Amino acid sequence: MTSTASVTKNTALTIEKVGGRIGAVISGVRLGGGLDEDTVAAIRAAVLEHKVVFFRDQQHLDADEHEAFGRLLGEPVAHPTVPSVDGRYAFAVDNDHGGRANQWHSDVTFVPAFPAFSILRAEVVPPYGGNTLWANTAAAYAGLPEPLRVLAESLRGVHTNDYAAVRPNAVSAELRQFRQVFTSTKFETEHPVVRVHPETGERVLLLGNFLQRLSGLRGSDSRAVVGVLQSHVERPENTVRWQWRTGDVALWDNRATQHYGVDDSDDHERTLRRVTIDGDVPVGADGRRSLLLSPESVPEPAHGIASGASTGGALTEV
Numbered sequence: 001m002t003s004t005a006s007v008t009k010n011t012a013l014t015i016e017k018v019g020g021r022i023g024a025v026i027s028g029v030r031l032g033g034g035l036d037e038d039t040v041a042a043i044r045a046a047v048l049e050h051k052v053v054f055f056r057d058q059q060h061l062d063a064d065e066h067e068a069f070g071r072l073l074g075e076p077v078a079h080p081t082v083p084s085v086d087g088r089y090a091f092a093v094d095n096d097h098g099g100r101a102n103q104w105h106s107d108v109t110f111v112p113a114f115p116a117f118s119i120l121r122a123e124v125v126p127p128y129g130g131n132t133l134w135a136n137t138a139a140a141y142a143g144l145p146e147p148l149r150v151l152a153e154s155l156r157g158v159h160t161n162d163y164a165a166v167r168p169n170a171v172s173a174e175l176r177q178f179r180q181v182f183t184s185t186k187f188e189t190e191h192p193v194v195r196v197h198p199e200t201g202e203r204v205l206l207l208g209n210f211l212q213r214l215s216g217l218r219g220s221d222s223r224a225v226v227g228v229l230q231s232h233v234e235r236p237e238n239t240v241r242w243q244w245r246t247g248d249v250a251l252w253d254n255r256a257t258q259h260y261g262v263d264d265s266d267d268h269e270r271t272l273r274r275v276t277i278d279g280d281v282p283v284g285a286d287g288r289r290s291l292l293l294s295p296e297s298v299p300e301p302a303h304g305i306a307s308g309a310s311t312g313g314a315l316t317e318v
């Protein structure tokens with residue numbers, strides 16, 4: 001298809017690709033909990049195809065409608081360790097509490113059934129910088145030379161939220177406090193490095209910043225192999241970069257992407273709100289499922305259902 005825009009059936013949506021391999025802008029929709037079935041189906045199909053979709057001018061969306069829109073895609077889930085401040089699922093992604101996300105990662109991969117989708121809404125954007133990048137991990141897998149695919153499919157990786165293990169660098173007191181909350185329960189989960197996507201059937205690389213080590217490899221070997229595979233994720237051709245405006249919403253398939261919040265807006269306020277939608281337990285190319293190594297189960301959060309608590313029955317997120 002040569003055209004860059006497509007209009008979907010039975011809805012007024014227009015979908016325009018941003019990059020060749022990832023990202024599309026959806027226009028002609030006012031997000032919220034009252035969308036009709038055809039529109040929701042078109043949005044879901046678009047995010048599965050383009051991995052991340054962007055909606056401009058959604059200033060009307062408040063915390064409740066943000067969550068209500070999320071419910072159309074699945075069950076909203078709470079962060080497993082960071083408590084909700086207002087009894088809602090929306091998770092603050094601000095740069096004022098040390099929660100900077102300038103590392104490539106998929107959300108919450110330190111638990112087995114990590115979120116299928118994340119929906120991020122921009123409330124306050126800085127005058128410059130603070131863009132977010134996403135990378136297509138299915139394209140990264142597809143671009144691997146055959147010997148590296150074979151290697152990747154044989155590997156499993158241990159993901160943890162224990163920053164001391166992942167990034168032992170000295171940090172500010174503020175950041176240390178945030179990390180204390182973030183790591184109040186230390187999770188370790190072993191995932192396959194190549195996951196079969198439960199909806200598209202695509203194979204995707206499951207790596208990112210929460211990955212601490214590859215099972216069965218020593219530290220330096222593990223870092224070297226991860227570096228080779230991760231470099232395919234981060235290839236510019238596999239990425240898209242979004243410059244936020246107030247009212248923008250980004251919806252991504254957290255199972256087929258990594259993202260990176262660029263930390264270059266100095267001390268300007270940047271306030272985004274994230275709702276995450278329940279996922280299921282990953283299954284590797286060899287049919288083996290992910291395994292929670294510790295603790296024995298995902299504890300109940302103060303509010304609602306914890307991300308990762310699903311036992312991963314048949315497509316619990318749909």
Ligand SMILES: [Fe+2]
Binds near residue numbers: 101105107259
């Ligand atoms: Fe994130």
